């Protein structure tokens with residue numbers, strides 16, 4: 001505050017580069033950190049942003065975002081900026097914050113700080129202009145980088161989560177030569193059922209499977225659409241030369257299958273996975289046994 | 298086979314005919330293929346027929362039905378037909394479409410198809 | 424000068440027809456027209472049917488907007504544009520006349536088209552942009568110039584300016600010049616294979632994979648066969664959609680005898696000739712959306728869509 005006049009005097013006509021003014025600007029933002037941060041936080045509240053956060057989280061987040069922001073302004077380095085944006089995104093994405101919110105709070109901070117600079121330097125328009133010339137490009141760069149980085153990071157996280165869910169939920173397990181198990185765990189929707197069928201069918205080709213055991217013990221709900229998928233999966237596997245055994249069929253699901261007109265007698269269903277595996281072994285060894293018998297006779 | 302060299306080949310292997318479809322066939326070509334194959338079944342008194350459709354990226358209602366008619370006619374002449382090489386995506390699309398191969402046996406590929414026919418012969422021989 | 428010669432031929436009262444001819448070439452997206460086409464697409468094609476009143480109204484509204492947009496160009500911009508689009512003057516010829524290069528003229532034409540699109544949208548809605556930044560932003564979007572968009576900070580402006588946010592939609596929607604529509608004439612058996620190949624190629628190019636490609640190709644095969652069997656000839660249009668999301672739309676049209684009982688035709692097993700009963704209901708199961716319109720004596724139009732699902736496994 002009390003260094004205003006001095007600073008102005010020591011920076012005569014520094015319109016060529018605003019960078020000379022940045023230290024002064026940063027010092028101002030540091031000095032009034034608490035007040036500006038609170039003002040910013042209240043603007044965020046007024047704009048109904050970050051409502052998923054508790055008041056304590058808000059204080060913690062705004063403090064840390066504020067400090068980093070000033071630091072980036074000070075150093076102006078691209079690395080610091082990207083690091084800042086990534087860090088912000090990583091911390092904030094898990095809380096379900098939307099893109100417009102993150103862009104919104106950064107723009108609010110930019111404006112809160114700009115207003116404070118305006119108040120401080122309004123008596124000298126020449127200096128004010130220079131200060132704003134120094135401040136605005138830097139502030140806009142931060143806002144843009146944060147927005148871009150946030151969107152990237154958010155997409156990456158979502159992709160990662162989807163991959164993880166897919167991998168976890170639809171493993172096609174080669175148990176032994178020619179035998180695949182497909183344990184279906186969790187709620188099946190039409191989309192997942194389709195993915196599952198695709199995985200199974202390409203698994204049949206890769207592993208040259210002759211028998212597939214689909215265990216649906218872990219699937220709590222099977223509606224008509226999914227039941228249809230199940231039937232289609234069985235039929236498609238057959239077209240590729242693989243037999244399907246279904247295990248863990250609950251009475252409810254069996255009822256659903258009958259309702260949609262599936263002839264259960266044409267489906268190879270076995271009560272539990274153990275029984276299904278035994279049946280699979282029998283199917284795989286079946287021809288050998290028959291052959292030996294026929295050769296022996 | 299006189300429907301052009303590139304589309305389909307039919308090879309004889311003992312009492313088995315191995316027919317490979319090399320490329321997408323339109324409906325008329327499909328019919329010609331059926332006629333050629335059926336004629337050869339009679340000529341060589343084939344007991345087994347393998348139709349390899351691995352090269353087909355679509356088997357629609359007409360394609361499915363033609364394959365089934367071939368198998369039906371062959372059965373009436375005492376021969377067993379195995380369809381081999383249906384690709385995963387094709388199999389999925391076929392069942393979505395509402396087609397299946399009925400009682401016609403299917404196998405993963407040519408090797409499996411031949412093994413199937415060999416097993417069948419072994420059982421039949423007993 | 425040829426440019427001036429072209430200008431000479433445009434008498435004051437004649438600017439409208441020229442403007443319409445011009446803008447039909449220039450506007451890669453006339454989204455209102457697109458809307459109308461989409462709405463009419465399910466109708467059986469009948470060349471004797473006159474344009475309905477609504478179409479005429481919309482058309483005249485468009486003409487006024489086009490006129491106004493042309494007026495807002497500079498004289499030079501308008502001259503070059505009209506000489507190129509209306510009189511068909513090649514860029515090289517225009518360049519020779521102006522003592523410039525073909526590349527420079529092409530770039531100028533591109534800028535002019537971009538401006539025309541912006542002014543057209545503004546004129547159509549009878550609005551003036553609220554800020555000085557609006558036009559530069561809209562122009563950068565209209566010319567699909569990403570560098571310029573960054574320079575004018577277009578993304579931020581769209582967050583702040585409602586007018587531009589709204590106008591940017593048709594501008595961004597413009598996309599590339601239609602290399603995303605394929606027509607296949609259907610008259611004989613081999614055309615069935617051509618149609619499904621075309622569909623598969625376009626869909627693969629658009630990012631479809633695996634089962635979705637095969638399902639699409641199979642469905643196209645069925646509707647194309649229906650044309651060959653029922654109507655002798657017709658055509659299949661395959662179109663890449665970007666909105667509301669990415670997808671492939673297939674429209675199969677014929678002027679054949681039509682289907683008497685559409686409901687029955689969509690039941691499994693229905694067939695008016697031997698051996699085919701699964702085609703249409705099967706195609707419906709393979710696609711996400713399916714619509715069939717048929718009129719006895721006028722023909723049949725099947726319109727079906729498969730949406731791209733990025734979650735689908737590759």
Ligand SMILES: [Zn+2]
Pocket residue numbers: 552553554556557558560580584585586587588
């Ligand atoms: Zn604007």
